[in-house]
Amino acid sequence: MDHQNSLKKSLKPIHLWAIAVGMVISGQYFGWNYGFEQGGIIGMVIAAVIITIFYTTFIFSYAELSTSIPNAGGPSAYARKAMGPFAGYIAGIACLLEFVFAPPAIAVATGAYIHFLVPSINPVYATVGVFVFFILVNLIGVKGAALIELVATILALIGLSIYYVAGLPHVQSANIFNEHSFIGGATGFMAAIPFAIWLFLAIEGGAMAAEEVENPRRDIPKGFISGIITLGIATVFTLLVTAGLGGGTGAPADYPLPQALASVYGDTHYLPKLLAVIGLFGLIASLHGIIIGYSRQTYALARAGYFPRFLSRLSNRGIPHWGLIVPGTIGVICAGSATFADALIIISVFGAVLMYCLSLLSLFVLRRKEPNMDRPFKVMYPIVPGIALALGFFSLFCVIKYSILTTNLPIFGVEISLLSAIVIIFTLSILYYFLVGSKNLRPLSDEFETKDESASA
Structure with missing residues (x-):
């Protein structure tokens, strides 16, 4: 392994917890509430219960994969080891869909919050400015970036606590159980599934910092499990x-x-304004955390040879700077075109759920293919990953049927179906793989040498 091209180990469980929760915490502040419109209050609650069970079983399964293979590629590394380089590439592309298209959607919401608090600020300028600022912040080094993520995450959780304390005494059952409680029946709660996913989307991103964790065997399960409990x-x-x-x-x-x-x-009361101010920290925590995630995924795919090698170059501070800047530029352009934020969320959710299913399939394949592989953390197999995989396929069906097939994406003044856009993305990605990427892959043994080094650390 080329140590000049290796990430630095400086993260502890609390940093991993902050990255995992921080990536998700904006989902508590916006986006999920559109599920009420789809399935009513009870429909959204049913969807949230299903998705909570899914993410709980998934994250325990994911902890087995990430401790066995503590590689910055995360799902791409797991799928490659289990099912070969093409599967690893598709998992990586799915992961990038999640991590490249979620930040601009979050940045748009951040700009809207800033405009709400200071109407004189143009929301588009605020959106782009915040996005660019946090790309620059991530260039300072992972420990500094993780510290910022920790502070922003704690402040966001304080904001939620204020909301709960201020709101609970005024909760009325009549607002929960009424004619709006369960609209659309089974179709309604399934249509709410994509918005329930937004409550947990990107928690798995902490695995992309796995190579930067001081003791992956011990610390990754602590960070993930405490994160899912918090959320x-x-x-x-x-x-x-x-x-x-x-x-x-x-x-x-x-x-x-x-x-x-x-x-x-x-x-005019100070509490709604205060919550809006603190809510910004929730949005910032997610934006900042997911930027960490997409940069490490890009770095890992380039290091493996899937993408051009320059994307895996590290700065003097040990940061994959091109892996930050190139996908970040795409994100900034999308964020500046704020007219299709909803479509960005759906693309991100689709990429996430596809990646979850591929990761869970990788776990099953590795259990059969490499039964003696070192697994510092073992999930209750096959029950827990089996539940996760079944719910993962169900969620993928709901996202496709009730979101992708019903949403259009405006591009240069022309609306195309979101399904067509996703097909185009994967078609171009697969063509690139067979024409370029597959010819530059590093040997599998080199790619997973990181695991051996982590085990001996």
Whole structure:
């Protein structure tokens, strides 16, 4: 292994917890509430319960993979080891769909929050400015970036706690159980599944910092499991308080938590404004954390030979700077074209769920193919990963049927179906693989030498 091209080990469990929770925490502040419009309050709750079970079983399964193969490629590395280089490439592309298209959607919401607080600021300028700023922040080094992520995540959780304490005394059962509780029946709750996924989307991104964790065997399970517990508790209270304050009726807002508090305390009260300010830290934590994730995924794919090698070059601070800048430029362009934020969210969710299914299939294949592989953390096999895989396929079906097939994407003034856009992305990616990427792959033994070094660390 070329140590000049190796990431530095400087992260502890609390940093991994902060990265995992921070990547997701914006999902508590916006986006998920559109599920109320699809399935009603009860429909959204059913969807959230299903997705909470899915992510809990998935993250325990993912902990086995990430401790066995602590590689910055994450799902790409797992799929390659289990099913070969093409499977690894497709898993990597799916992961990049999630991690490249989620940040611009989050940046758009951040710009909207800033405009809400300071109307004189153009939301597009705020969106692009925030995105560029955090790309630059990530160039300072992973430990500094992780510290910023830790602070932003803690502040975001404090904001949620304020929301729960201020809102719980005013929760009314009539706001939860009414004619809007269960609209659309089974179709409604399945249509709400993609928005329930937004409550947990990207928690697995902590695995992409696996090579930078001081003790992957011990620390990765601690970071992941504490992360899913934190988010599970937050999801229960966020749904309960928002629905109980009447947030489950009317047109969905991009700032549902401040809106729900304003319905009780009034628009001029300091609490909705305070929550909007703190909510910015939730959006910033996710934006910042996912930028860490996409840069490591790009770095790992380039290091493996799938992408051009310059994307795996490290700066003097040990940061994959081209892996930050090139995908970040795509994200900034998308964020500046804020007219299709909803489509960006759907593309990101699709990429995530596809990647989850491929990762779980990799776990099953590796259990059969390499039964004696060193597994510092073992999930309860096959029950837990079996539940996760079944729910993963169900979620993929819901995302395709109720979101991708019903959404259009405006490009240069012409609307094309989101399905067509995704097909084009994968077609071009596969052509690149067979024409270029497959000819430059590093040997599998070199790619996973990282595992051996981590084991002896």
